[in-house]
Amino acid sequence: MLALRLTRGARPAVQLRRLLVAAASAGTGFLLLCALGHALGRPGAPPDSLLRLVWCAAPLAATVYFAVAVARADPGAGPRPGLSALGLGPVRMMAVSATATALTCALGSVTALLVFLHLRGDLTGAPFDGSGTDFLAVGRPLPLPATLTLLTLVPGSASVAVAVALRPREPAGSPPRSGRTAYGRFGAYRATAVRETFGAYGRFGRHLEPAARGRRPSAARQRTPEEARAHLQAQTQTQTQTQQDRLSTGPSGQDPERTPGPDGTASGLRPAAAVPASGSGSGSGSGTAPSGLPWGIAVLAVGLAAGAYASRTGVGAVPGERPGALAGPVLAAVGLALAGPGLTHLCGRLLQSVRPGALRLLAGRLLMTEATRIGRPLGVVCAVLSGAYALGSLYYTGGRPAGPLALLGVLLVIGCTVATLLTAAVEARQAHAGTTAALLRLGAPSSTPRRAAALRAGALLALFGPLTVIVAHLSGLSPAP
Numbered sequence: 001m002l003a004l005r006l007t008r009g010a011r012p013a014v015q016l017r018r019l020l021v022a023a024a025s026a027g028t029g030f031l032l033l034c035a036l037g038h039a040l041g042r043p044g045a046p047p048d049s050l051l052r053l054v055w056c057a058a059p060l061a062a063t064v065y066f067a068v069a070v071a072r073a074d075p076g077a078g079p080r081p082g083l084s085a086l087g088l089g090p091v092r093m094m095a096v097s098a099t100a101t102a103l104t105c106a107l108g109s110v111t112a113l114l115v116f117l118h119l120r121g122d123l124t125g126a127p128f129d130g131s132g133t134d135f136l137a138v139g140r141p142l143p144l145p146a147t148l149t150l151l152t153l154v155p156g157s158a159s160v161a162v163a164v165a166l167r168p169r170e171p172a173g174s175p176p177r178s179g180r181t182a183y184g185r186f187g188a189y190r191a192t193a194v195r196e197t198f199g200a201y202g203r204f205g206r207h208l209e210p211a212a213r214g215r216r217p218s219a220a221r222q223r224t225p226e227e228a229r230a231h232l233q234a235q236t237q238t239q240t241q242t243q244q245d246r247l248s249t250g251p252s253g254q255d256p257e258r259t260p261g262p263d264g265t266a267s268g269l270r271p272a273a274a275v276p277a278s279g280s281g282s283g284s285g286s287g288t289a290p291s292g293l294p295w296g297i298a299v300l301a302v303g304l305a306a307g308a309y310a311s312r313t314g315v316g317a318v319p320g321e322r323p324g325a326l327a328g329p330v331l332a333a334v335g336l337a338l339a340g341p342g343l344t345h346l347c348g349r350l351l352q353s354v355r356p357g358a359l360r361l362l363a364g365r366l367l368m369t370e371a372t373r374i375g376r377p378l379g380v381v382c383a384v385l386s387g388a389y390a391l392g393s394l395y396y397t398g399g400r401p402a403g404p405l406a407l408l409g410v411l412l413v414i415g416c417t418v419a420t421l422l423t424a425a426v427e428a429r430q431a432h433a434g435t436t437a438a439l440l441r442l443g444a445p446s447s448t449p450r451r452a453a454a455l456r457a458g459a460l461l462a463l464f465g466p467l468t469v470i471v472a473h474l475s476g477l478s479p480a481p
Contacts, residue, residue, distance in 0.1 A: 013426075017070045018104050020419055024063040025108025025154045026115070027412045031056045032150040033116045034405055037137035052405075059409050060154065062384075062416035067105065067158040068165045069377070069420040071097045073427040090168040097166055102159035109151040135405065290371055293342025296379075300335025300471065303328050307390075307475045329390035329475040333383035336471055340379015345371035347463050351455070359448065362439075363455040370428045374460075377421040382464050384417045386472035 035056055039049035074097065117123050120136050307328025348367025351360050367374070388410055392402075402410075436449050 011075075014074055017073070017419075017423065018100075021063070021067050021070050021101070021104050021158075022108040022111070024059075024066055024412060024416050024419075025105040025158070026111040027108075027408060028056070028059045028063045028154050029109040029112030029151055030116060031059055031405060031409060031412075032153065033112060033147070034135040036142070036146055036150060037116075037120075038135040040137035040140045040142070041134045055409065059412040059416075060157065062413045063105075063154060064158050064161045065380070066416040066420045066423075067101050068161050069423040069427075071101050071162040072165060073423050073430070075430070094163055094166045094168065098159040098163040101162045102155045105155035105158045109154055113147070113151060289345045290341035290375070292338045293346075296335045296337070296339025296342065298335070299338060300332055303331025303333070303335055304471070304474050306331060326391070326394075329387050329394070332390070332471050332475045333387035336386060336468070337376070337379040337383040340377075340382065341372045341375035343463060343467075344375030344378060344460065347459050348456075351459055359452055359455060362448070363452040363459070366428075366432065366452065367456055367459070370431075373424055373428050373431075374421075377417065377424045378460065378464060381417045381421050382468040382471075384413055386468050386475060388414065389472040390475035 032053075035049060035052040038052055039046070042049065114123070116136075120138055305328075309328075345368050348364040348369075348371065351364030351367065356364065439448060440446065
């Protein structure tokens with residue numbers, strides 16, 4: 001019920017993204033039902049039906065990827081200041097987001113079932129007539145268990161992926177929870193984490209000063225000036241550490257890493273000594289490049305080498321009979337997706353080179369900071385485009401037309417990946433809203449954020465556009481006759 005209320009009360013932009021997720025889920029569910037109908041209509045050709053079902057994995061993965069991006073960019077998915085007291089902490093909000101995603105995808109699956117039954121004529125009594133409609137299995141009853149299994153595949157996968165992506169996790173550089181705050185006697189703060197033995201506090205009355213007992217200290221008990229100076233320094237250090245512990249823990253004992261921000265989301269603020277200089281919460285700082293660039297280049301090189309070998313030797317001249325011809329394009333696409341964050345970081349570094357101005361510094365710094373958040377979906381989009389071109393050049397050659405289901409699958413995959421990239425851009429804009437407001441308060445022109453965004457987009461297009469075309473052309477080389 002809470003998930004339904006939050007879904008109904010969301011903003012129009014959030015509702016539009018959820019409708020797109022429902023549409024993608026409907027398209028994927030329709031493809032799965034068509035694979036089932038093909039298996040029912042042609043019981044003597046199980047390999048073809050199995051191949052159709054395997055090809056549905058790409059739209060399914062793209063739909064789940066898009067659903068996770070939409071759930072992550074939802075402003076209502078994060079913890080809020082007053083909800084933790086009501087039992088709606090990070091774990092509960094994660095469950096609410098997973099439930100809302102499951103309901104959205106379930107709506108799309110029901111829509112796909114209604115459209116499939118309408119085309120079969122089960123609802124109107126008049127089946128759809130046309131060429132290439134053997135996947136509808138007109139006149140054959142649909143098995144209920146198989147239908148329900150295929151329809152629940154998209155909502156179940158999307159909800160599990162959202163739960164895994166939004167699960168509460170500790171920051172990478174934070175110490176273990178047991179060592180964050182050291183408590184002394186009776187819950188008082190102390191500077192060291194060394195535990196005291198039983199009775200050490202009151203043993204022999206060593207903690208009592210002679211003056212406190214009403215007696216004058218003897219000559220043997222009087223401190224020298226050096227001892228008094230060392231004792232004063234130790235007390236000053238202890239008081240300073242106590243104040244730092246209280247400031248880092250907060251006035252009510254709340255963890256500063258879970259402190260909600262002014263916009264209702266968890267800002268993840270830490271003490272000043274623990275905040276890295278790289279800034280953003282995108283997963284990779286602006287000072288260190290993502291670690292996937294060497295692996296992406298290696299996998300991309302292996303894929304291009306496999307495609308070149310197949311084009312020279314004629315291996316896989318008929319891709320439908322020899323699936324080994326797909327190794328080159330698939331590996332090239334995977335390598336391009338892995339290298340996306342690293343290439344985005346490199347693009348941001350290149351923007352700041354050769355005596356940059358303020359605009360180039362701002363655009364390049366943001367690109368380096370958001371290399372993981374923007375680079376990963378951008379790499380996936382380039383991989384999908386290059387893979388689609390390569391597979392089209394391998395399969396649909398010599399005037400062979402593409403069927404309606406193949407076009408639907410390609411449109412689903414490309415649409416979901418492009419929508420995921422746009423959603424990541426919106427998420428990055430929301431993450432840097434405070435920086436933009438600070439720049440405007442400092443007197444920067446109102447067009448500076450837009451010019452920086454246009455500069456970032458142009459730099460990414462100049463780097464990834466030719467790279468995608470080159471990889472697609474090299475991966476789609478037709479085998480030699």
